[in-house]
Amino acid sequence: xxxxxxxxxxxxxxxxxxxxxxxxxxxxxxxxxxxxxxxxxxxxxxxxxxxxxxxxxxxxxxxxxxxxxxxxxxxxxxxxxxxxxxxxxxxxxxxxxxxxxxxxxxxxxxxxxxxxxxxxxxxxxxxxxxxxxxxxxxxxxxxxxxxxxxxxxxxxxxxxxxxxxxxxxxxxxxxxxxxxxxxxxxxxxxxxxxxxxxxxxxxxxxxxxxxxxxxxxxxxxxxxxxxxxxxxxxxxxxxxxxxxxxxxxxxxxxxxxxxxxxxxxxxxxxxxxxxxxxxxxxxxxxxxxxxxxxxxxxxxxxxxxxxxxxxxxxxxxxxxxxx
Amino acid sequence: xxxxxxxxxxxxxxxxxxxxxxxxxxxxxxxxxxxxxxxxxxxxxxxxxxxxxxxxxxxxxxxxxxxxxxxxxxxxxxxxxxxxxxxxxxxxxxxxxxxxxxxxxxxxxxxxxxxxxxxxxxxxxxxxxxxxxxxxxxxxxxxxxxxxxxxxxxxxxxxxxxxxxxxxxxxxxxxxxxxxxxxxxxxxxxxxxxxxxxxxxxxxxxxxxxxxxxxxxxxxxxxxxxxxxxxxxxxxxxxxxxxxxxxxxxxxxxxxxxxxxxxxxxxxxxxxxxxxxxxxxxxxxxxxxxxxxxxxxxxxxxxxxxxxxxxxxxxxxxxxxxx
Numbered sequence: 001x002x003x004x005x006x007x008x009x010x011x012x013x014x015x016x017x018x019x020x021x022x023x024x025x026x027x028x029x030x031x032x033x034x035x036x037x038x039x040x041x042x043x044x045x046x047x048x049x050x051x052x053x054x055x056x057x058x059x060x061x062x063x064x065x066x067x068x069x070x071x072x073x074x075x076x077x078x079x080x081x082x083x084x085x086x087x088x089x090x091x092x093x094x095x096x097x098x099x100x101x102x103x104x105x106x107x108x109x110x111x112x113x114x115x116x117x118x119x120x121x122x123x124x125x126x127x128x129x130x131x132x133x134x135x136x137x138x139x140x141x142x143x144x145x146x147x148x149x150x151x152x153x154x155x156x157x158x159x160x161x162x163x164x165x166x167x168x169x170x171x172x173x174x175x176x177x178x179x180x181x182x183x184x185x186x187x188x189x190x191x192x193x194x195x196x197x198x199x200x201x202x203x204x205x206x207x208x209x210x211x212x213x214x215x216x217x218x219x220x221x222x223x224x225x226x227x228x229x230x231x232x233x234x235x236x237x238x239x240x241x242x243x244x245x246x247x248x249x250x251x252x253x254x255x256x257x258x259x260x261x262x263x264x265x266x267x268x269x270x271x272x273x274x275x276x277x278x279x280x281x282x283x284x285x286x287x288x289x290x291x292x293x294x295x296x297x298x299x300x301x302x303x304x305x306x307x308x309x310x311x312x313x314x315x316x317x318x319x320x321x322x323x
Numbered sequence: 324x325x326x327x328x329x330x331x332x333x334x335x336x337x338x339x340x341x342x343x344x345x346x347x348x349x350x351x352x353x354x355x356x357x358x359x360x361x362x363x364x365x366x367x368x369x370x371x372x373x374x375x376x377x378x379x380x381x382x383x384x385x386x387x388x389x390x391x392x393x394x395x396x397x398x399x400x401x402x403x404x405x406x407x408x409x410x411x412x413x414x415x416x417x418x419x420x421x422x423x424x425x426x427x428x429x430x431x432x433x434x435x436x437x438x439x440x441x442x443x444x445x446x447x448x449x450x451x452x453x454x455x456x457x458x459x460x461x462x463x464x465x466x467x468x469x470x471x472x473x474x475x476x477x478x479x480x481x482x483x484x485x486x487x488x489x490x491x492x493x494x495x496x497x498x499x500x501x502x503x504x505x506x507x508x509x510x511x512x513x514x515x516x517x518x519x520x521x522x523x524x525x526x527x528x529x530x531x532x533x534x535x536x537x538x539x540x541x542x543x544x545x546x547x548x549x550x551x552x553x554x555x556x557x558x559x560x561x562x563x564x565x566x567x568x569x570x571x572x573x574x575x576x577x578x579x580x581x582x583x584x585x586x587x588x589x590x591x592x593x594x595x596x597x598x599x600x601x602x603x604x605x606x607x608x609x610x611x612x613x614x615x616x617x618x619x620x621x622x623x624x625x626x627x628x629x630x631x632x633x634x635x636x637x638x639x640x641x642x643x644x645x646x
Contacts, residue, residue, distance in 0.1 A: 038629060264624045267624060274631055274634040275603070279602050300590050307590050
């Protein structure tokens with residue numbers, strides 16, 4: 001284990017992949033091992049943790065590839081994690097199987113980890129947070145956490161990153177409506193992608209509209225007015241400016257102490273959520289309760305007992321075990 | 324308590340309000356009382372549980388008021404619950420304070436319960452589910468659960484209702500993009516609101532587009548092709564058709580047995596989520612652990628211990644208490 005930890009800290013790709021696989025595993029011995037590893041890897045390297053979100057079709061992969069290559073050209077190393085909670089109904093991956101970020105994946109300064117299939121949002125959050133810790137220990141300069149814009153995972157990702165970048169399309173006024181408001185509130189940087197060719201006027205109009213909408217929202221950091229940029233990830237235009245704005249933001253929040261206090265409160269949130277997950281897992285995986293749980297589930301299904309009573313009964317059994 | 328339960332079953336409004344207040348309370352004795360009440364009120368009356376969602380501005384209140392009055396004119400009683408998880412950042416209510424559903428609230432066949440302020444989505448889910456159980460025991464014919472379209476609460480509401488109605492605006496093609504796909508997948512009925520005056524052509528075009536989009540998605544129930552209707556809640560046009568489609572849906576799923584199996588699996592889901600919530604609450608409210616938890620939180624905040632280790636330590640203390 002010490003060897004694995006050392007290898008991770010020296011940036012060994014195979015060791016990193018092995019650690020992330022351990023984190024994604026639901027086997028209890030893997031879990032124990034992963035927890036010890038996380039404990040050993042606590043260190044003081046601070047990567048820039050960047051959340052990137054946007055609806056399907058906005059060009060997230062192309063943008064991340066383009067931004068990643070830009071960061072590498074500036075001498076930085078980049079890791080990319082995907083957060084992809086499965087579709088509630090079909091259970092399928094939203095991302096599909098298409099090959100993504102080919103150019104970036106060939107760079108020796110990059111590491112790309114696709115999202116593991118399946119899992120609920122709570123499980124995804126837990127894994128992502130721990131994976132970020134591993135990648136930070138591996139001393140990447142920038143960790144990009146990509147999330148599929150289905151509205152549920154943005155808040156989770158914003159709760160574990162230093163800044164949140166929202167990609168938008170050049171498009172009509174509907175963009176300003178409804179669902180995206182809550183997500184716009186979370187954004188530290190907004191980038192209108194696909195600002196190329198005949199879409200440039202649309203993109204510029206979208207920028208004005210987003211700026212107007214943002215001016216009506218509350219700022220999270222008094223000194224930071226959420227910038228709205230345009231880029232064409234396909235053509236590579238505007239990407240350098242995005243990189244530069246990210247740097248400006250990080251400089252600001254590092255100097256003001258905001259970043260340190262943000263990270264501290266994110267650790268406290270992690271503690272609280274880990275308590276809930278770990279406790280739930282202990283009960284769920286308790287071998288002596290499997291039979292009772294299955295019986296109760298059947299009775300709940302058949303309406304012989306209420307869900308609330310069944311839950312109280314199983315919890316009592318769980319706690320009495322220890323007596 | 325038996326008196327309260329009896330009053331609820333006879334539809335006494337004050338008793339219902341009292342029960343819902345108990346459910347919303349976080350005090351542990353209120354909680355115990357609420358649980359016992361829920362247990363006593365298990366009965367076989369099946370209300371139609373209707374989830375209604377849509378982005379802010381789509382006219383949810385007006386629609387629910389109009390549909391509610393329509394249902395009442397058909398001889399039914401109607402209860403309305405709001406699900407309004409607070410905005411992540413501002414903590415404020417999305418709905419605001421405007422007076423809502425004035426006409427409906429004056430009807431003796433209606434009961435409207437606004438959303439309690441604050442709380443995370445898990446807490447909201449727990450309260451809403453239990454409130455539905457109370458309202459069902461009070462023998463309302465239709466329980467409408469309104470959710471604010473921010474993308475996070477739809478899945479939760481869809482997991483506790485019989486059918487999910489999505490309200491949309493007549494508008495451009497952007498509606499079809501991205502975020503709403505996941506929510507469209509959840510919809511059993513889609514209604515384009517504000518189909519009045521010069522917006523009628525837009526509304527009709529939107530209907531065609533949504534039908535096309537739906538034809539590319541997987542059906543949840545083989546026999547049910549999600550209908551796309553238009554209405555003007557303001558003018559009252561199309562509302563009768565919505566009510567009629569709801570009835571057709573309920574007839575179909577009751578006859579086929581789908582409704583019974585849906586409710587059974589919703590009860591099992593409730594059991595599982597209640598286990599997690601109740602266990603987490605037991606730990607959180609454990610008086611002997613308050614001090615240790617605060618200390619650990621401080622150490623986590625100051626980076627003296629990792630969130631994962633701190634969690635493991637507190638859970639060990641919790642379980643050892645019982646020895």
